[in-house]
Amino acid sequence: MKYLLLIYESESVGNGLSEAERGKIFQEYMDYSRGIRRSGNYLGGQALQPVSSATTVRVKDGKTLTTDGPFAETREQLGGFFLVEAKDLDEAIRLAAGIPGARTGSIEVRPIMPTPPVD
Amino acid sequence: MDFEALYREERPRALATLIRLLGDFDLAEESLQEAFAAALQKWPRGEPPRNPRAWLVSAARHKAIDRIRRERSLAAKTAEIAYLGGGAVSPSELADEPFPDDLMRLIFTCCHPALALEAQVALTLKTLCGLSVEQIARAFLVSPATMAQRLVRAKGKIRAARISYAVPGSDDLPERVDGVLRVVYLVFNEGYGDVRGRHDLCREAIRLGRLLRTLLPSSSEVGGLLALMLLHDSRRAARHDKSGDLVTLEEQDRSRWDRGEIEEGRLLAEEAVRRGGVGFYALQAAIAAVHAQAAEATLTDWPQIAALYSLLLRLHPSPVVALNHAAAVAMAEGLERGLRLVEELEAGGELAAYHLLPAAKADILRRLGRRADAAGAYERALQLVTSDAERLYLERRLREVSGAG
Numbered sequence: 269m270k271y272l273l274l275i276y277e278s279e280s281v282g283n284g285l286s287e288a289e290r291g292k293i294f295q296e297y298m299d300y301s302r303g304i305r306r307s308g309n310y311l312g313g314q315a316l317q318p319v320s321s322a323t324t325v326r327v328k329d330g331k332t333l334t335t336d337g338p339f340a341e342t343r344e345q346l347g348g349f350f351l352v353e354a355k356d357l358d359e360a361i362r363l364a365a366g367i368p369g370a371r372t373g374s375i376e377v378r379p380i381m382p383t384p385p386v387d
Numbered sequence: 388m389d390f391e392a393l394y395r396e397e398r399p400r401a402l403a404t405l406i407r408l409l410g411d412f413d414l415a416e417e418s419l420q421e422a423f424a425a426a427l428q429k430w431p432r433g434e435p436p437r438n439p440r441a442w443l444v445s446a447a448r449h450k451a452i453d454r455i456r457r458e459r460s461l462a463a464k465t466a467e468i469a470y471l472g473g474g475a476v477s478p479s480e481l482a483d484e485p486f487p488d489d490l491m492r493l494i495f496t497c498c499h500p501a502l503a504l505e506a507q508v509a510l511t512l513k514t515l516c517g518l519s520v521e522q523i524a525r526a527f528l529v530s531p532a533t534m535a536q537r538l539v540r541a542k543g544k545i546r547a548a549r550i551s552y553a554v555p556g557s558d559d560l561p562e563r564v565d566g567v568l569r570v571v572y573l574v575f576n577e578g579y580g581d582v583r584g585r586h587d588l589c590r591e592a593i594r595l596g597r598l599l600r601t602l603l604p605s606s607s608e609v610g611g612l613l614a615l616m617l618l619h620d621s622r623r624a625a626r627h628d629k630s631g632d633l634v635t636l637e638e639q640d641r642s643r644w645d646r647g648e649i650e651e652g653r654l655l656a657e658e659a660v661r662r663g664g665v666g667f668y669a670l671q672a673a674i675a676a677v678h679a680q681a682a683e684a685t686l687t688d689w690p691q692i693a694a695l696y697s698l699l700l701r702l703h704p705s706p707v708v709a710l711n712h713a714a715a716v717a718m719a720e721g722l723e724r725g726l727r728l729v730e731e732l733e734a735g736g737e738l739a740a741y742h743l744l745p746a747a748k749a750d751i752l753r754r755l756g757r758r759a760d761a762a763g764a765y766e767r768a769l770q771l772v773t774s775d776a777e778r779l780y781l782e783r784r785l786r787e788v789s790g791a792g
Contacts, residue, residue, distance in 0.1 A: 269549050356551035357501055358559070379548045 270311065270380035271352050271360040276344040277373030279318050296368040304352060309363055313350035344373050351380075390427060393439060398423075399515050399598070401443045403489035407552055408444075409451050412514065412542045418454065422447035491554045491602055498567040499550050506541035507570050508577075513538055515598075516591045526577065526588050564603065568612050568668060571595045575616050580774070589620050607659040611669025614659060617652035618675035621645040633776040637684040649679045670699045689719035706737040710747055717751050726751045742771035746781060749788075758788040 285293070297315075304310040319338040326333045338345065347369065354360040357377070364375040398419070405415035422443045426435075436442040497510040505527075512518045512526075524534035544550065555563040571592050578588025596613035603609045625639035634640075656676040659669035674695045681687040696712035709732055717725020729748045738744040749764030765785040772778050 356553070357499075357548045358551055358553075358555070360548075361501070377548070381547075 269354060269356065269360075271354055271357075271363075272378045272380060273350045273352060273360070273364045273367060274346055274376040274378065275348045275350075275367060275369040275373065276342075276376060277347045277369050278344050279347065281372060282347075293368055300366055300368060301350075303366070304350070304363060309352045309354060309359075311351040311353055313348070315348040316346060318347075319345045347373070390430075394423060395517070397440045397443060398517050399493070400490050401440050401447070402514060403493035404444050405447050405451075406493060406514075407489050408448055410552075412545070414451050414454070415447070416514070418447040418451040419443065421450045425450075488554055490598070492552045494567055494599070494602075495555055495563055496545065496550060496552050498563070498570045499545075500563070500566050501548065501550060502541050502544060504570070504573070506537055506544075507566075508573055509534060509537050510541050511570050511595070512574065512591065515595060518591065522587070526585060564606060564609070567599065568608060571599070572612060572616075572668070575619075579619060586623065589616070589623075592616055593620060605662075607662040607664050608666045608668050610655045610662075611659040611665065611667075611672045614652040614655035614672035615668050615675055617648045617655070618672060618679055621648035621652065621679065627776075631776075632779050635780065636678060639684075641682060641684075644679070652676065653679060667699070667703050670695055670702070674699075687718070689715060693719040706732060706735065707741070707743075710738065710741075710744055714747050714750070717754075722751050722755050726755070740771060742768045742773070742777070742781075744768075745771070746777075749781075749784065753784065753788055761788045 282290075301310065301313060322336075322338045324335045324337060324339050326335075350363075350367065352360065352363050354363060357379075360377050360379075364370060364377050367375055369375065401422075402415055402419050405419055406412055409415045409418070425446055426439070426443065430436075430439075493514060494511075497514055498507045502510070509523055509527075512523045513520070518526075520535050520538065521531050524531040527534065529537075554560075574588050574595070575592035578585040578590075578592065593613070593616050596609075596616055599609050600613055621644050622636070622639060624645065625641065625643040626634055628634055652672065653676045656669065656672040659665060660673055665673070674692055677688050677692050677695070693712065693715040696708065696715045700708050700712050710729065713725050713728035713732065715725075716728055726748070729744065729751065732738060733744060733748070745764045745767035749761045749768060752758075752761035752764055762785055765781050765788065769778065769781050769785065772781060
């Protein structure tokens with residue numbers, strides 16, 4: 269079963285960090301990724317540019333509307349994700365709890381909807 | 388044969404096994420219902436089977452397979468029936484205690500922390516206690532449609548997020564047991580806090596407590612919670628007067644307390660304390676046991692209660708526990724001393740919206756004979772109180788301290 273682990277954190281907290289602190293967090297993420305690759309849970313993962321770089325797109329009556337910024341202004345912003353394979357929600361929760369951002373922000377665990385095979 | 392008793396006794400375990408075998412809550416509940424209906428027809432006429440649960444599980448499984456055959460398209464069907472292992476359940480597979488872990492699986496799944504607390508409660512009452520959607524809706528003062536939706540969403544999440552049907556590993560077990568106890572205690576309090584007529588919830592919670600105790604006999608918190616519920620429930624007949632008004636512990640007619648429940652609760656509380664590792668529930672049970680031992684309110688061993696509250700306060704610090712501690716200190720060590728503790732809490736501000744703070748203060752002031760101050764505190768409590776029963780009690784006290792004399 270696949271789960272998407274969405275990492276939400278307040279960007280303003282991250283902005284206030286020193287270079288050394290940032291380096292430490294980067295290292296923690298590297299270690300975490302290596303660990304879940306080794307355990308066979310890792311399917312993918314990326315960090316995202318800050319929401320100041322986000323564009324939201326909607327199509328209304330065939331017309332594409334773009335707005336600057338994220339879909340919704342929230343206290344914590346989506347900053348990255350991991351796509352993992354886990355045997356059940358308990359394992360997915362354990363994986364989520366290991367993400368460094370779980371200590372400073374929140375991880376949303378979303379099961380991936382199974383799709384029928386395409387011919 | 389007492390079919391109602393058999394249903395109550397066998398239903399949770401049979402259902403727990405069926406959910407594992409069928410992998411679907413609704414299918415398991417519906418087929419078990421059908422199996423019970425078949426048994427009701429069949430058993431009174433002949434000998435009931437030696438192992439009714441095995442019979443029910445087996446019959447329900449066949450009914451589930453029939454249902455799938457009827458309802459699903461051929462292609463989907465073949466795969467699913469293969470998964471269900473279409474054949475008969477072997478007798479050895481369904482020995483006297485076929486799958487002792489299944490009930491644990493069901494309890495831990497219903498009380499999984501990834502489900503909203505209210506959904507955990509609803510699911511527990513529906514599957515483990517066998518209450519109808521209407522009964523649960525009535526108990527929680529929501530419409531049956533809302534409650535039905537809550538259950539559908541919970542079962543949907545179990546399926547979609549793959550909440551496993553499993554007993555947690557030893558690492559997670561203590562935390563998960565706490566979660567289960569929280570649900571059971573919430574069910575109990577929901578029934579106990581109500582003035583009239585929701586004793587069914589208390590009864591279900593006590594039944595769940597007994598069940599948990601058979602499954603986790605060595606947990607002092609499981610025993611402690613069961614003891615706590617029994618000791619509180621023992622006062623049921625004395626808690627309200629003829630007109631339904633609340634009677635405080637101090638004023639209750641103790642001859643109306645249920646001796647059987649007190650004895651059982653007291654033994655369980657003692658056992659929990661002896662076992663060590665006492666926590667939130669065992670300590671509260673111990674406090675309730677001390678109250679239960681006093682034949683009259685004036686004979687209450689307040690120093691022991693104050694000591695137990697101070698232990699509880701150390702282990703589970705909260706303003707509400709601190710308030711109870713203060714009230715016990717007032718009785719054990721002197722009213723002035725208790726009053727000072729209550730005033731410290733008042734200054735802390737955390738309980739600013741909690742009616743029992745001014746109510747406790749008012750009671751101490753009343754005992755001190757400071758009637759005008761007591762009246763002021765009762766008035767403040769009345770501004771905050773939400774339950775009608777407590778309002779009546781506070782109004783009566785206010786009249787007493789405001790009256791002539």
